[in-house]
Amino acid sequence: MSEFDLIQRHLTGLGAARDDVLLDVGDDCALLRVPADRELALSIDTLVAGVHFLPEADPEGLGHKSLAVGLSDLAAVGAEPAWATLALTLPTPDETWLAAFARGFAELARQEDVRLVGGDLTRGPLTMSVQVHGLVPQGHALRRSGARPGDLVCVSGALGDAGLALRHLQRGEPLGDYLRQRLERPTPRVALGEVLRGVASAAIDLSDGLASDLGHILGASACGARIELDRLPLADQVAGEVAAEHDWTLPLTAGDDYELCFTLPPTHIGELKVLAAAAGCPLTQIGEIEAQPGLRWMTADGHQWHSDHLGYDHFAP
Amino acid sequence: MSEFDLIQRHLTGLGAARDDVLLDVGDDCALLRVPADRELALSIDTLVAGVHFLPEADPEGLGHKSLAVGLSDLAAVGAEPAWATLALTLPTPDETWLAAFARGFAELARQEDVRLVGGDLTRGPLTMSVQVHGLVPQGHALRRSGARPGDLVCVSGALGDAGLALRHLQRGEPLGDYLRQRLERPTPRVALGEVLRGVASAAIDLSDGLASDLGHILGASACGARIELDRLPLADQVAGEVAAEHDWTLPLTAGDDYELCFTLPPTHIGELKVLAAAAGCPLTQIGEIEAQPGLRWMTADGHQWHSDHLGYDHFAP
Structure with missing residues (x-):
């Protein structure tokens, strides 16, 4: 042949x-x-x-x-x-x-x-x-560079599923259908991207992890963000892992989820449910764009930690 | 980094x-x-x-x-x-x-x-x-499928240079500037492609060797061709190798030359020199399209041999 x-x-x-x-x-x-x-x-x-x-x-x-x-x-x-x-x-x-x-x-x-x-x-x-x-x-493509202070930060679907699936595989642990699908058959959020045109101020897909990819929006838009960790949309298994390890690394830095992260001017806050219905996937507001550069992660008990770059990098030392 | x-x-x-x-x-x-x-x-x-x-x-x-x-x-x-x-x-x-x-x-x-x-x-x-x-x-792209019996078969530049260069490298032999350039810095025939629009009836680039690539034109155009081996444009070193080995395999089957092979309706036969000047590279008529399928290689002494597929194939046995 x-x-x-x-x-x-x-x-x-x-x-x-x-x-x-x-x-x-x-x-x-x-x-x-x-x-x-x-x-x-x-x-x-x-x-x-x-x-x-x-x-x-x-x-x-x-x-x-x-x-x-x-x-x-x-x-x-x-x-x-x-x-x-x-x-x-x-x-x-x-x-x-x-x-x-x-x-x-x-x-x-x-x-x-x-x-x-x-x-x-x-x-x-x-x-x-x-x-x-x-x-x-013409002229209607979403870009990374349009986020402005006061915009809401939103994500589609759930975070950290593909990362958890990979952990299980690497540990030789069995993988349930949900996590396997999320790792091996990710759903690109094509319909969501199309309905966000003219509505979202900036968007990126989550391939390297929220911290890294949201960081690209912040860099291109010259602003910062405050994210409420307890608002992150997590599947039960991921939430369990986070709770057991007291560690948010999985949903913040694991790549391969292929959800969208986008920013929405506050005037559109009432439309989140309509957008979610049109896109056929859950949408969650997880924080807000701020003028001060940097990413600030807020825990439910009022603690805060910073991160500049937590995502996957092929050539990181 | x-x-x-x-x-x-x-x-x-x-x-x-x-x-x-x-x-x-x-x-x-x-x-x-x-x-x-x-x-x-x-x-x-x-x-x-x-x-x-x-x-x-x-x-x-x-x-x-x-x-x-x-x-x-x-x-x-x-x-x-x-x-x-x-x-x-x-x-x-x-x-x-x-x-x-x-x-x-x-x-x-x-x-x-x-x-x-x-x-x-x-x-x-x-x-x-x-x-x-x-x-x-719109509508003016060259394709592989337009060759018709009676059309001239032409090639740009010279054939077999990259193949000979590779042979030298594989044998650990020194490589002169000309052959090294031909292997490592091939010149894509962009200007030629543009002047051939509306003139050539079919075209292909020679990446897998003349026999294989001309074969694609013949397959797509449902015709055959007769090629005069002594018309092939060969650099002295390639001609020497052919003569020494009594073997035409090098210019017919070695890939990587990135010349163009094209067919020209006979009404355009007078334009070859003008096209060559406009394209800034030599053009040579090497044979003719015939109705009878297959590729027929004619030697100067009147012998003929057939080939169906002589070019490089990544998965050939």
Whole structure:
């Protein structure tokens, strides 16, 4: 089975049919049509075996996740997903693995109306880079830089689930369905991103942990924030871990949740429930933007601690 | 030095300034403007250490080459280069290596008016995926599928240089400047691709070798070709190797030359010299498209041999 045959058999025609795709897999380039009133949003992310996932991870889940992490970036700017490309490096031409990977990728792609329009298949250490492309009305993309003092800080879903799942796996402990899904099949908050356009003042997706990612909003917006720890939305298992260890590190610094963190001008405070209903996911106000730089975490008993950078960093010492 | 610092210091602001870049490195997505009368062309390619290049290869050359291979795909469809993204996986945060890589990448990017608009920097086995994005007038992209019997088959530049350079390296033999440049700093034929729009009937870039890549044109166009071996444009060293070994494998199957192979309706036969002057590179007619499927290689003494698939294949047995 050659490289060309593998692409033809497993990586051609994946995802939704879209009439803005003029040419996809099989020529030197894909050719695509961007409407005149839209901006093109794009993001590329890499997952490396042994770094981002265990080499023996379920390939169908990897197909899902490799696309989901990119869609989460599109959600963060409020873009409507359109196309994806895949650079896949495999140690061996394992057709069973590839078919499962393609199945997981294609299922999420169809759900989110995404077409796989191109890629590259090479031999080497197991690695996958997926680039996603979305469309956003001109001038209406969400950015990290729009937060202002007095804005509410909100997050979708729950925090720390993927981090707890990873802990269990690393300790060889059994993993329940909920945590497994949250680690292996994260749900990109695409619908939320779209309803936040024109409403949120800034947004980011939580890939490296709340402390790090909210820190990026604060840096880009030149302000600070005060977060009420007891407001953090936590699944029971994560809340239990926090209580048992007297340690908030898990929900504050564990990555891979792919929720959105966004800021909302106080005039929109009444709309949180409506937004949550439109987006199909819980939304929680966890704090407030302040003029004073830095991140201040407030405990229920009135204690405060600071952090500048607590998230995952590939090259941290 | 953290991941964010490395990106900030070495991978931000690379390449040409472009006013169609609304937002580049530093948010969840890049935001770009595509003119209403243009189609978006894109292509992604991966280079893996130990597979596509030697781990000890000059990083500045790798920066150049990782962008050049993508620009060569844009050239093959006649697109004007615009933006690139980079997914770079490094074993260690080696700043000297990264600075040299960025230098090579940026120099070619500036030459070709390309802006690096986004990327991902991860830890793992040395691998780089570059996606390039170009713009092409609506309906005027070159494709693989337009070749017709009677069309001339042409190539730019010379064939087999990169393959010969690799042979020398693998044998531990010294490498002259010409061959080293051809392997490590290939010139994507961007200007040629643009002048071929509306003139060539089909085009492809030579990344896997003439036999394989011309084979893709023939497959997509449902026709065959007859190639005159003594017309192949060969540098003296390659011609010497062919003569010494009585073997045409090198110019026919070695990849990595990044020349263009294209077909030209016979009505345009008089324009080859004009096109070559406009593109700034030699163009050579090497054969003719025929209705009968298959590739027929003709030697000067009238012998003929067939081939179906002689190029590089990552997963060939």
